[in-house]
């Protein structure tokens with residue numbers, strides 16, 4: 001595919017041809033979950049129809065085929081983020097699960113009473129609550145770096161809090177509310193210099209831009225298949241090999257075991273020691289197909305398309321009365337992913353979302369699992385959010401802006417001003 005042809009890409013996504021409420025689906029909620037191309041659906045179907053079998057244990061051909069497909073998926077995931085090998089790739093359920101695995105296995109024995117854990121004010125609950133619970137269990141202190149302009153991490157505050165020598169520093173690569181893309185390479189370097197282990201929540205970055213874990217140098221990274229065209233129920237925990245080696249798994253049994261007696265057990269080699277029980281095999285195969293799809297289109301080109309889309313959307317919003325946008329603005333699109341949170345003056349975000357739905361437009365409204373950010377920093381009970389992906393068209397932004405006018409008409413907002 002030489003030019004970035006959105007119409008051609010959209011043909012691969014059957015759901016984009018559907019008409020909920022009799023109107024063509026305008027799906028502007030990809031930050032929540034992405035749509036799936038035929039290639040992914042086909043790969044999952046093919047597994048079920050032609051070689052459904054458990055991995056590892058079978059000495060018959062379809063089991064060997066499913067084992068090969070599972071490992072190939074991991075090799076693709078490793079290559080996608082430039083990890084050393086598939087030994088660095090643990091499959092789990094999703095980003096939330098991956099962060100919990102690190103908190104419960106790696107960090108649990110590390111953190112002692114009075115130790116510090118540092119996160120930021122723009123984290124998703126998935127990168128807050130596991131650390132909050134760990135801090136509570138260990139009587140440790142959970143700190144959070146502030147924001148500037150309600151948009152960017154305050155690097156002075158981040159540096160200042162690193163002076164307290166946190167043992168764990170965890171931050172998001174891209175905010176699911178503000179869209180802000182953080183300079184995770186610099187943040188990792190600073191945290192390492194302070195002696196911390198670094199965890200990057202890459203749920204909103206791996207699906208949308210080229211990622212290189214060697215360049216970032218983070219110790220762990222977490223992301224979800226369902227946000228990157230793959231099936232739900234499967235996610236990726238990347239870890240540096242020496243850290244994964246030294247970590248005792250928290251969840252044990254089945255394939256993660258090398259040998260067991262009634263007195264002792266020891267663990268399988270990496271990455272299997274973190275995968276207890278039969279894994280999500282069809283999910284892994286679907287994720288592999290999703291990564292192949294993303295590679296074919298090119299993540300650099302996807303990032304550019306989303307940047308163009310955000311630029312266009314911000315321009316249109318700027319021309320529209322009564323809209324407040326949260327997060328980086330037009331001059332900072334190079335630091336913003338395909339996410340725009342907004343409110344319409346006088347309208348509750350739930351009403352906005354419901355009225356958008358009457359036009360076939362799917363957006364999300366609420367706290368977006370980032371209550372400290374949305375309720376605290378932004379001071380909003382809820383915000384509306386449009387989010388984009390490789391299949392988003394500019395004319396869909398136009399439809400969303402038409403829907404904003406409909407919101408104003410239906411709620412008689414012009415009369416109230």
Ligand SMILES: Cc1ncc(COP(=O)(O)O)c(C=O)c1O
Pocket residue numbers: 031032094095096097124126127172174175176201203204224
């Ligand atoms: C930044 C961020 N972190 C973590 C998550 C949690 O992802 P999952 O629900 O796939 O575990 C999300 C989901 O929206 C997210 O946006």
